[in-house]
Amino acid sequence: MQHGMVVSVAADGEEMVQQMNHGHFDLLILDLMLPGKDGVTLCREVRAKSDIPVIMLTALGEEIDKIVGLEVGADDYIPKPFNPRELLARIRAVLRRHFTIPQVHDQLAGQHFLYQFDGWTLDSASRELKDPQGTLIALTSTEFELLVAFLSHPGVVLSREDLLRLVQGRGADVYDRAVDTLISRLRKKIESDPKSPRLIKTIWGGGYQFSCEVST
Incomplete structure (x- = not known):
């Protein structure tokens, strides 16, 4: 010992x-x-x-x-x-x-949510993301959990540490740059203009905010 x-x-x-x-x-x-x-x-x-x-x-x-x-x-x-x-x-x-710390997969356990935002839909059970035209958009497991973290906290400013804990309880001191990269990848999939994001906004000194109405 x-x-x-x-x-x-x-x-x-x-x-x-x-x-x-x-x-x-x-x-x-x-x-x-x-x-x-x-x-x-x-x-x-x-x-x-x-x-x-x-x-x-x-x-x-x-x-x-x-x-x-x-x-x-x-x-x-x-x-x-x-x-x-x-x-x-x-x-x-x-x-x-x-x-x-409760994590996204714990929050979804045994529950089925159909998130709707800006014409998009995300099915928590099938993990399928569809754009406003109904096209299926592929997500990695981490991208899915990151998106659910945002959709579960619309309008809330989430730090990198908050996001990592919501996703899988990880520490931001190691993965802060990785979070930025993952958010950049997620923006490329859901933003009409990833360079000028409208849904996932950067809050300088605070983190990130999902700035869109979400219904379930």
């Missing part, structure tokens, strides 16, 4: 899966560079079966890697080298958020 936590170590993805199948774990730390399946692949597979918090550990620090980690369901992202005390602080923060 270290710092009040019981730690198990796995050399690769296969050993990790074996340990998870025979024990209970509250958090998973995944190195991106692993023999066999890499951390992103393993994170995607774990997330398909479990909501266990995941921290990605990697020597790569490019923004695209953070976005990939966000898309597959990682809760935090720490580039190497790092201070062990920082890792411990991140672990505690992720666990605290995971067990106390």
Whole structure:
């Protein structure tokens, strides 16, 4: 036991899966560079079966890697080298958020909403987004949850941290730039002029605001 936590170590993805199948774990730390399946692949597979918090550990620090980690369901992202005390602080923060903050998928559990805004419709059950002409617009799972976060809080200014917590309880200190990129992608799908957005507005010093009437 270290710092009040019981730690198990796995050399690769296969050993990790074996340990998870025979024990209970509250958090998973995944190195991106692993023999066999890499951390992103393993994170995607774990997330398909479990909501266990995941921290990605990697020597790569490019923004695209953070976005990939966000898309597959990682809760935090720490580039190497790092201070062990920082890792411990991140672990505690992720666990605290995971067990106390309601997220979009929890809000939608067992419920069916048909969001309507500016001629658009979003079906929460089928996750289908249709434009005013009825054309189906493809969304990634993270884009869907981000849009639901906005539609659930019309007119409310949401910080990057608010949005990340609503989506999957992640910390904005790591993913703030990734959120900006995801919002840019979402704007390209729902805004008539993404460079001059009318629906998702940037509130300088505050975050983002969905500036449109929403009905359900």
